[in-house]
Amino acid sequence: MSKELIRLRDLCMAFDDEPVLDHINLYINDKEFLTLLGPSGCGKTTTLRIIGGFATPTSGDVLFDGVRINDVPPYQRQINTVFQKYALFPHLNVYENIAFGLRMQKLPEAEIKERVMEMLETVSLKGFEHRRPEALSGGQQQRVAIARALVNRPKVLLLDEPLAALDLKLRKDMQIELKRIQQQVGITFIYVTHDQEEALTMSDTIVVMDKGSIQQIGTPEDIYNEPKNAFVADFIGESNIIDGIMPEDNVVQMYGRRFPCLDGGFAPNEAVDVVIRPEDIDIVPVEQGQLTGTVTSVTFKGMQYDIIVDFRGFKWLIQTTDHCPEGARIGIKIDPDGIHVMKKSAYSGMFGDYSSFSEEYDELDDATLSSDEEESGDEE
């Protein structure tokens, strides 16, 4: 429907012989909200910096509107960036921060004033024009950074984890706000985040990345419902990933038992990864269950209980509104559309087992895990 604006062709990038991007091929449509999603060090920020012109790819091309722009410096690109820590100019007030780009274009003062004021209104910061950036809250600074970029009327806005520094409540508000702004100004947003919920909320298209490669491109629904491999299934939401085989189309076999499903197109008896989302599992009395298992842990989460159920040594996460006491025997039932079958990949067997679930909580104290979660200043 809308036309292609940016194309990344066979993009490779290495820092000191350390590969960061591995043959990235991606096209981005005009007026699209596209999110690059992935864990720390997956290459998403590097991809963004290449589009912005702050990094030069080792090989491959960046095309903008069909023209190769590899060697075009940032200040000549019709692209603006909202930086991770806002990067507002501390020596200028809000008005002058926003006017910066327009002054570079040497526009007449009257037009600058009109456009800055209009932008202040768009980001709901009217009356703040004489404040210094340090006198603003994190959320307000964020809005100034967005206004400063958008006032130049770029064709593309790049956003590098812009909400990472905000608290949860504000982050949720800003997600909706950002989506609103994007629709209002009607330009392409390319958004980098490691937060899957952010990606699902705002994006038209999500690009899941890991280890410098694109794992999957699709709409939020596609990515969530039809993950391509165990990495995507695990990274987006919670997933139980079980080894299975496909005896025939629409039937998958796990634990030696046959389950009806909606997938097909595999070789007869091909080994596969089966994804079952914790919310797609119904708890039923033992005698009615397709499988039976023992509850080993129960965590109250407010809206639901997270329970860990042991099915012959392999532990599943199930989200349920019914309370099942620890140690109880339960049966489960999975609707055919709750089962998603994936081809085996390099990620098979690495994710989707909740055997270490309780330890996972302990590991939160662990420095490695918490630093992964923060993911600040990665990929530098």
Place this chain on the structure above:
Amino acid sequence: MKNNRLSRFAIPYVIWMALFVVAPIIMVVIYAFSASVGGFTLDNFAKMGTYTVVFTRSFKLALIATAICVLIGYPVSYKMSKEGPRFQRLAMVLIMLPMWMNFLLRTYSWMAILENNGLLNQLFRKIGLIALYNNIFGTDISFFRMINTQGAVVLGMVYNYLPFMILPIYSVIVKLDHSLIEAARDLGANSVQVFRRVILPLSLPGVLSGITMVFVPSVSTFAISKMLGGGTEMLLGDLIEQQYMGGAYNPYLGAAISLVMMVIVVICMVVMNRFGEGEEQAVMM
């Protein structure tokens, strides 16, 4: 509270400051308003009119030296901050190196270099520069007069105080958030504009503290003017020293001159800090 307990360790310094900084200033003020026979007087200030030349000369030379330090120091600091960490460390050592030697020794060596029969003039003679000069201008000189000039005094000031200009500017520039520069480039600024609109204004606090740290010792120096100016180019520092140590013994006048100089310097600093207000904390003295 922990803080209070720790603050006890500051007491020796507070006593030190009171004894050796506050008390002398009070004494300067008292002396400045006293006659040699005792009693309050403004005579000391009235007498100062005779020395207007010295005042002007001192401030003029200090200003020139400070300006030269900015002109040299800023590009050096900027260049340094752009280089790799190894170059930065090496450059830092080279800048600090002269400061490991005694101030007087350093100035003495400049005497040896600038003298009529000193290193430079010998060199000029060797390479025929002086002969060439005589040929062109029809003069008959055997050396360039370098020592005992205002130029030599300014040179001494610049040489001695340049590191105090470079260090604060460098430390401000090197700490500049790189994303600000990227943001400016992103918003359409070319490299000249990035410098003029972002780097320069943000490094102003460093320049201001550099100016303070060069100007104040320059305006009050006496060793440099004595050694490189040969006593013919008397500065405020020399004048004050004479009132205490020299033949013109008059500590009352000396105190008055000191006081006036202090007041002028403080006014300069306040004006400058006003000018840089709103920037990051400008270090004052």
